[in-house]
Amino acid sequence: MRLILAIIQEADVKSLLSKLIDKGYKATKLASTGGFLKAHNTTLLIGVEEEKVESALRIIKESCRKRTILDPMPPYSIGAHGEYIHMDPVEYVVGGATVFVIDAVDYSKDMEE
Numbered sequence: 001m002r003l004i005l006a007i008i009q010e011a012d013v014k015s016l017l018s019k020l021i022d023k024g025y026k027a028t029k030l031a032s033t034g035g036f037l038k039a040h041n042t043t044l045l046i047g048v049e050e051e052k053v054e055s056a057l058r059i060i061k062e063s064c065r066k067r068t069i070l071d072p073m074p075p076y077s078i079g080a081h082g083e084y085i086h087m088d089p090v091e092y093v094v095g096g097a098t099v100f101v102i103d104a105v106d107y108s109k110d111m112e113e
């Protein structure tokens with residue numbers, strides 16, 4: 001069993017989730033925030049059998065687009081004494097998806113005896 005952890009943009013969530021569910025995958029959606037831009041994103045937890053990992057990764061790749069995001073408040077725009085230092089907005093290319101595939105040592109759907 002593998003756990004796919006996919007950090008994706010909110011704009012891609014609806015389409016990706018419905019494709020995954022249509023294909024029989026199970027997924028959990030968590031609200032998350034990127035450490036760098038501090039923008040909302042979404043983390044999907046997808047528990048899959050090893051032989052279905054490649055197909056899940058393909059669906060993620062097809063569904064998640066790269067986008068250019070303009071950061072209007074670059075991270076270093078506040079000076080050492082709290083003063084505002086003018087910096088031009090910075091563009092970042094975000095996505096398609098940041099994906100980790102982790103070995104799930106154990107998977108129990110029901111912990112009752």
Ligand code: 2BA
Nearest residue numbers: 007033034035036037038039041092093094095096097098
């Ligand atoms: P953020 O950390 O908010 O990063 C958003 C985008 O900012 C990144 O897009 C990248 O283009 C840029 N960026 C991030 N850190 C940077 C840095 N130190 N210097 C310059 N530019 C930087 P993505 O790479 O597509 O990442 C999208 C989101 O995926 C990230 O949001 C974060 O939430 C997650 N992520 C990416 N790599 C990760 C990792 N190694 N571990 C955990 N989460 C990760």
